[in-house]
Amino acid sequence: MSNWTDSIVGDRMAVDQQFTEYVTQSRFSSQQWGLIMTATEFEIEHPDDPEQARIVSNTKKVEQIIPELDNIQSQMAAMGGAGGSSSSSSGGGIVSSIKGALGLGGGDDGVDQDQLRAAEQLTQEYADQLQAHLENKGKWDQVRIAYQE
Numbered sequence: 108m109s110n111w112t113d114s115i116v117g118d119r120m121a122v123d124q125q126f127t128e129y130v131t132q133s134r135f136s137s138q139q140w141g142l143i144m145t146a147t148e149f150e151i152e153h154p155d156d157p158e159q160a161r162i163v164s165n166t167k168k169v170e171q172i173i174p175e176l177d178n179i180q181s182q183m184a185a186m187g188g189a190g191g192s193s194s195s196s197s198g199g200g201i202v203s204s205i206k207g208a209l210g211l212g213g214g215d216d217g218v219d220q221d222q223l224r225a226a227e228q229l230t231q232e233y234a235d236q237l238q239a240h241l242e243n244k245g246k247w248d249q250v251r252i253a254y255q256e
Contacts, residue, residue: 111253112149115241122237129232134225136183139176146172147230149237151254160251162238164230166223173218173226 112119130140146168153159241247 110256111151111250114253115237115246115250118240118244118246119237122233122240125240126233126236129229133229134222135176135229136179138179138183140229142172142175142179143169143226143230144233149234151251154251154254157248157251162234164227164234166227166230169226169230170218170223173222176222176226177219 127137130137133140135143146166148165148168150163150165152161152163238247241250
């Protein structure tokens with residue numbers, strides 16, 4: 108199913124450019140958004156039904172990188188260029204984040220549920236815009252069929 112994403116790389120780049128404004132208005136910096144998108148996979152729900160098929164964001168891995176979003180925010184603030192809105196830093200640095208992502212950390216998992224929900228919502232808005240872009244370009248049926256193969 109990865110072939111379908113390979114076939115829309117140019118379309119994703121176009122949507123990325125259009126989506127910059129959404130990211131700017133969100134609580135995330137462009138660096139944080141890049142990390143969120145790296146942890147997000149896109150799938151097509153109901154690909155065999157042209158009327159119900161839609162792109163959805165699979166954000167199961169996003170929870171693992173949420174603590175690192177605070178680290179990015181802290182680093183940007185230390186450099187004097189804090190983008191996005193800040194939230195409380197969980198501290199601990201990258202080693203702590205990696206250990207937590209691997210399930211080696213103890214106690215609180217450091218996941219800011221508000222950040223997670225905001226990331227999930229923004230990635231789904233991106234998925235909706237990507238699908239609209241593909242529909243406008245007349246590529247949606249081709250992509251939906253490629254997903255099934």
